Amino acid sequence: xxxxxxxxxxxxxxxxxxxxxxxxxxxxxxxxxxxxxxxxxxxxxxxxxxxxxxxxxxxxxxxxxxxxxxxxxxxxxxxxxxxxxxxxxxxxxxxxxxxxxxxxxxxxxxxxxxxxxxxxxxxxxxxxxxxxxxxxxxxxxxxxxxxxxxxxxxxxxxxxxxxxxxxxxxxxxxxxxxxxxxxxxxxxx
Numbered sequence: 001x002x003x004x005x006x007x008x009x010x011x012x013x014x015x016x017x018x019x020x021x022x023x024x025x026x027x028x029x030x031x032x033x034x035x036x037x038x039x040x041x042x043x044x045x046x047x048x049x050x051x052x053x054x055x056x057x058x059x060x061x062x063x064x065x066x067x068x069x070x071x072x073x074x075x076x077x078x079x080x081x082x083x084x085x086x087x088x089x090x091x092x093x094x095x096x097x098x099x100x101x102x103x104x105x106x107x108x109x110x111x112x113x114x115x116x117x118x119x120x121x122x123x124x125x126x127x128x129x130x131x132x133x134x135x136x137x138x139x140x141x142x143x144x145x146x147x148x149x150x151x152x153x154x155x156x157x158x159x160x161x162x163x164x165x166x167x168x169x170x171x172x173x174x175x176x177x178x179x180x181x182x183x184x185x186x187x188x189x
Contacts (some may be wrong), residue, residue: 014186015064018052022068027075033158040158045069046124047169049094050117054174055187058098065092085131093124112169121163128159 026045049069053061066087073083097120101112127175132155136147181187 011060014056015060015067018048018056018060018064019068019071022048022052022065026069026072040155042158043162044165044169045072046093046121046162046166049090049175050097050115050120050170051173053094053098053120053176054101054116054170055177055181056098056111057102058095061098062091062095065094082135089124089127089131092127093120093162096120096123113174114167115169117167121167125159125163126155129156144184 022045025048026043030041030043030045033042045068045136049061049065052064055061056064069090070083070087073079073086079086097116100106100119103118104112104116106112106115129151132151133147135146136142136150137144140147178187
């Protein structure tokens with residue numbers, strides 16, 4: 001019987017390990033920042049999401065990011081009802097980064113690393129800002145103007161800082177880990 005390359009036992013285990021690392025970094029390595037629109041935090045979890053995409057591609061990275069971050073939300077009563085939104089947003093951030101890294105023919109590997117990270121972070125920033133504006137109106141009862149101003153002044157700067165941290169950390173770690181992971185046969189040669 002032919003093994004499915006996307007859902008092999010190795011890939012499922014790898015996705016689980018990455019999801020666990022993303023969960024730990026998101027849940028325990030962050031600086032909370034209060035906001036009237038709900039919690040926000042400066043975190044290195046997105047760096048692990050983007051690193052997963054750079055190393056292992058859009059599907060493995062995307063599933064790991066979605067599951068790891070959704071679990072963080074499910075364990076917090078304030079966010080449990082939004083876990084599915086988090087899954088979609090983090091999956092798409094990581095999927096876009098992985099797609100750019102592994103499928104777009106764009107110059108050298110170094111160019112792809114940084115551009116993929118940037119595109120993933122940009123995707124997440126747009127989704128996160130949109131989500132917060134909509135939830136500000138629907139869930140918190142703000143007017144559109146208040147929700148937009150609150151999101152752009154309080155949440156956007158933090159998400160952009162998270163994006164910069166994620167791109168720099170993921171890109172640097174990719175460059176450091178690529179060869180050892182290839183030697184260990186975790187990454188293809």
